[in-house]
Amino acid sequence: MTARALVIEAEELTLFSRRVMAKLSWLCLLTLAGILPIVFWTRTDDTVRTAQWIFFWTVAAVGLGAGWVSGLRVGCAGPLRVPLLAYGTAVLLLPAAAFRFSTGLADGLGVAAGVASALLAAWWLRDPKRFRAFATALLLVHLAVSFYGFIQYMGADPMRWAYQYGGMRPFATLGNPNFLAGHFATLLPWAAVMFLAAPGPVSKIPWLLVTMVWALLVLVAQTRGAWIAVGVSMAWIGWRTWSGGREWFAAQRSWLAAFVVLVILIAVGASARNPELSARIADFVPHDFGQIAKRYTAARAALFMWRDRPVTGFGGGCFKHGFGKYMAKAMPPEEIRQFMHTYSEEYAHCDYLQLIAETGVIGFGLFAWVLVCAVRLLLLRTRDDWAARILLGGGIALGIHAAFNLPLHIGPTTFLCWAGIGLAAVLSSPRTETPVAWAGPAAWSRPVALIAVITVGTLAVLQFAASAYSRVGMDYRNVGDWRISLAAYERGLRVNWDDRREAFYVASMRGQIGDLDTAARMFELEIRRNPYYMDGFTNYGSVLGMQKRIKEAEAPFRRAIELNPAYADAFANLGVALLELGRFPEAESVFQQAVALDPTSAQGRQGLELARARRRP
DSSP states (O other): OOHHHHHHHHHHHHHHHHHHHHHHHHHHHHHHHHHGGGSOOOSSGGGGGSHHHHHHHHHHHHHHHHHHHHTOOOSOOGGGHHHHHHHHHHHHHGGGGOSSHHHHHHHHHHHHHHHHHHHHHHHHTTSHHHHHHHHHHHHHHHHHHHHHHHHHHTTOOTTOTTGGGTTSSOOTTSSSHHHHHHHHHHHHHHHHHHHHHOOSHHHHHHHHHHHHHHHHHHHHTTOHHHHHHHHHHHHHHHHHHHHHOHHHHHHTHHHHHHHHHHHHHHHHHHHHHOHHHHHHHHTSSOSOGGGTHHHHHHHHHHHHHHHHSTTTOSOTTOHHHHHHHHHHHHSOGGGGGGGTTOOOOOOOSSHHHHHHHHHHHHHHHHHHHHHHHHHHHHHTTTTTOHHHHHHHHHHHHHHHHHTTSOGGGSHHHHHHHHHHHHHHHHHHSOOOSOOOOOSOOOTTHHHHHHHHHHHHHHHHHHHHHHHHHHHHHHHHHHTTOHHHHHHHHHHHHHHOTTOHHHHHHHHHHHHHTTOHHHHHHHHHHHHHHOTTOHHHHHHHHHHHHHTTOHHHHHHHHHHHHHHOTTOHHHHHHHHHHHHHTTOHHHHHHHHHHHHHHOTTOHHHHHHHHHHHHHHOO
16 A cells, blocks of 8 residues: 555545544534433432433533534634633633532533533534424424423323322423423424414414413413513514514414414413412412512522622532521511421522522623623524524523523523524524534644543533432432432442532431431531531431430530521420420420421420420429
């Protein structure tokens, strides 16, 4: 073989390798669109922090890394490039100032995965064929999710994922009715705009049916914030379509009338079938402040957190670690009984407040910069571009719902958000031809990309392992098999040493099997690492009491009450300690407070009777 032939063969191998990596990059984006909403099973709100996020991190990182290695200019041109890269860089640096490093890093990886998805979308979806494939995958998977949601709503859920809602509030694979409603509120403008844009009955009717299905799913999920978001986004789409062509809009009046009639009939039928739904509609604006007291408290606590750490915040994902510090100050005194069983809240129930509390001015400012640039690009095209109306309509719904709930804290909706930002970049510099691989980046970029993919992949695997061990531990804990539960939790803690929840469960299981010394040491370590962890103080005091260290147990119980003045269990436990110490008048007073907060507390009522009996001469 000649030297020239060797050179040609090497070039072909290199070209083939680049093509393979380019295909892998495209496959990753398509996989996120087609699998992310149904990638895992869950029975609780663990949706927010486990398998979906891990899947999201891994696939997005692999896709971006493969695109970079293939020699493609992965990224977007124009006004979005700098804010996207700045935000992606900042969220990986902010964990250095986080209250819990691993929690901040996990949250940062989620945002970085979103930025990676935006960059992939901005590159690959310039090709109309790929754009159609991407949209088809999104449509099919979300029709499947909505179908399963209706199965839940009818009470026929074979997996019993929605058992705690009695089959009356579906959440499909998205973990929570609020998450499901926010997700489909973001998608609904897509179906509505396609219905309006379709040229004839054959194409209009399918999109009308999709619109009805998704609108009904948002309705029966019973999330008022999503209802408001849908109403505003649909009104904006209608106004924009009217201002873009009044004659054309008037010609659609029969279809629009049919749409309105169907919406009314479906809403009336669903409300008649489900009394809980009709009651929620009737009480659209809650008259009882108690219904929103916890959200109000979480919002105030978020503002206190931001005031104390305005530049970098407490760290991504660290709201749950700082909430206890401000809870007593933030809760309204007249609603104190709302908090008698409250543990450390993990969410502010407002994405914007949580973002500014966790990432400070830096994170919030960069995110706002990205959004403003994307909206500016879309506004320039909404008059004559249906795709821009879809994206901006969905963005309006997502933005409004984020003010009431947590759509940006679940993997699937985060992906929709970032993919939409990438599409905004596509519309800003449209190209109809498929991009051609260029000569390749500098030689150092490929190993850097591979190292980044390996690093993110390793972190994702560790997080997945910790999540899996936690699930096993929880299942065995629920059936009372403490030793197997302990073994699972300890393995999870070895994988993720900074996980406060795993350490808490390990200590609890140690106490259950009688290893009180280890349990006490672990609880003491946890409350040193987080001096605002009310549950940790209560459990630490209980273990000390089991060790007959009653005098020492008093202080942790009082600290838990200081953090949460409505913590009925902490009052009851403190009362038991005071009984053991022979301080009967104090014990009676404490038990009275426990019963006043929670009249159903058996420990509080029995302790009160015992304290009164021992006071009698």
